[in-house]
Amino acid sequence: MRIVVADDGVLLREGLVRLLAEAGHEVVAAVGDGPSLVAAVAEHQPDLSVVDVRMPPSHTDEGLRAAVEIRRTRGRTPILVLSQYVELAYADDLLADGAGAIGYLLKDAVVDVDAFLDALDRVAGGATVLDPQVVAQLMMRRRNDPIASLTPREREVLGLMAEGASNTAIAKQLVVSDGAVEKHVTNIFTKLQLPQDADQHRRVLAVLAYLR
Incomplete structure (x- = not known):
């Protein structure tokens, strides 16, 4: 590189x-x-x-x-x-x-x-x-909460996504299966009304919604 x-x-x-x-x-x-x-x-x-x-x-x-x-x-x-x-x-x-x-x-x-x-x-x-x-x-800078509809577990998953963790890393940290994390990620995309696109792009948009 x-x-x-x-x-x-x-x-x-x-x-x-x-x-x-x-x-x-x-x-x-x-x-x-x-x-x-x-x-x-x-x-x-x-x-x-x-x-x-x-x-x-x-x-x-x-x-x-x-x-x-x-x-x-x-x-x-x-x-x-x-x-x-x-x-x-x-x-x-x-x-x-x-x-x-x-x-x-x-x-x-x-x-x-x-x-x-x-x-x-x-x-x-x-x-x-x-x-x-x-x-x-x-x-701490957020004025509005665009993720109020997420469950506590979904917010936890999204927080780890914001730190750059992959689905596998999230699963390991939360002691759940990869499939469970994938389901949470899908729910996050749906609740935040993110358009169908490459998963990496939607992950970035979800993280931005979380940070704001």
Whole structure:
């Protein structure tokens, strides 16, 4: 996989470059600010970008704003945000197109290298992968509840979907069969009145309804 890494912390950036290279990926660019990230993605057209939130020149939400710009101008470019912070406004913007291929993980919560590499693969493959804390904070912003018709178990399944879990992973965590999870997912799609489409696309729309 060809990857762009954007983080203003030199040690973390170089550590990520080495980790990704050892995992068999090619880091085509490693940059430390928002404008350089936008330029690197335009030049290299990577399979995935790993992006910090707070970078120069503003040291606030520069990386996330750059990620939003990339998605706006370059379509469904896979991006994994890796940060110490949850920036809610731009996180909403990043998820707004419903196209998937988006991840948002908190650095302090990444304690397993294999799980992190798996998240990279899933985002590059089109999935939405969110840290549970990101999900929780986005949930607090909801003004209306579009999922009031869901049962508690269906909301639990949808919450795990928002964290990027597959049906098999959900079944394992809830200690139920794959078939039971598939039934819950079908019920969720029906109750949220999501149109017949590819399941992955409907999963993204369901997650967006949950977060809003």
